[in-house]
Amino acid sequence: MGLGFENVFMVSYDRVFVPTDGSELAEVAVDHAIEIADKFEAEVHVLYVVDIRASTPGAVWQNMMGEFHEIGENATTEIAEKMEKKGLDKFTEVTEGVPHREINNYAEEESLDLIVMRTHGRTGLDRVLVGSNTEKIVRTSEIPVMTVGRSE
Numbered sequence: 001m002g003l004g005f006e007n008v009f010m011v012s013y014d015r016v017f018v019p020t021d022g023s024e025l026a027e028v029a030v031d032h033a034i035e036i037a038d039k040f041e042a043e044v045h046v047l048y049v050v051d052i053r054a055s056t057p058g059a060v061w062q063n064m065m066g067e068f069h070e071i072g073e074n075a076t077t078e079i080a081e082k083m084e085k086k087g088l089d090k091f092t093e094v095t096e097g098v099p100h101r102e103i104n105n106y107a108e109e110e111s112l113d114l115i116v117m118r119t120h121g122r123t124g125l126d127r128v129l130v131g132s133n134t135e136k137i138v139r140t141s142e143i144p145v146m147t148v149g150r151s152e
Contacts, residue, residue, distance in 0.1 A: 013037070017045045017112040017143075019103045019133075022075030026118050029148045030079050033116040034086060036146075042113070043089035046079045047106050048072030049099040069094055100136035107143045115145045 018033035020026045030046075037044045050068040072094035083090040091110075095102055107115055117134045138145050 013040045013042045013113040015045065015110065015112045015114075016040075016042045017047070017107050017110070017115045018079070019047045019049065019099070019106075019115070019117060019137075020075050020079060021099075021133075022048060022071050026075075029116050029118040030082065032146065032148050034083060034088065036114065036116065037083070037088050038086050043091065044083050045106070045110060045112060046076045046090065046092045047103060048076050048094045049102045050094065050096045051099055052096050053098060065096070099133045100140065103133065103137055104141055107141065112143055115141060115143055117145060117147055119147045119149045 013036060016033050016037045018030055020030065033044055036042070048071075050065060050072060076092035076094060080090045080092050093106070095106075103115070106112075115137060117137060119134055134145075134147060138147065
C-alpha cells in the first residue's frame with residue numbers, strides 16, 4: 001500500500017531541448033531527450049551553435065564557417081530523423097555565437113522546460129581552451145538542466 005505520494009513529485013515536460021555539437025558523445029544526451037519527450041509526448045528542440053570565438057577575417061575562415069554550418073545541418077537533420085521515427089514534434093536550428101550564451105538565449109526565448117546535455121562534448125585541448133559549455137549552462141540557466149554522463 002502506497003503513501004499517496006506517487007504523483008506529488010511528478011514533473012511534466014512539454015518542450016525538451018537538446019543542444020548538440022554533432023559529436024558521438026552528444027548522442028547519449030540526444031537519446032535521453034528523445035526518451036523523455038516520448039514519455040511526456042513533448043516536442044523536442046535541437047540546436048547546433050557554430051562557435052565564433054576563434055573567428056578570424058578572411059576567406060579561409062569563411063570556408064570553415066560554411067563547413068561548420070554543414071556539420072550542424074547534418075547533425076540536426078540526423079537527430080530530427082530519429083525523432084520522426086518516434087513521431088515526435090521537432091524543431092531544429094543552426095546558429096552562430098558563443099555556445100553557452102546561444103543555448104541559454106534559445107531556451108529562454110522558446111520557453112523550454114528542460115535542457116538535456118552531455119556532461120562533456122568536445123575533448124582534449126579544445127575543451128581546455130573553450131571550457132565546458134555544459135558547466136556554464138548548469139551554472140547560468142534559468143531552466144532545469146539534465147546532464148548525462150557516459151554510458152557504461
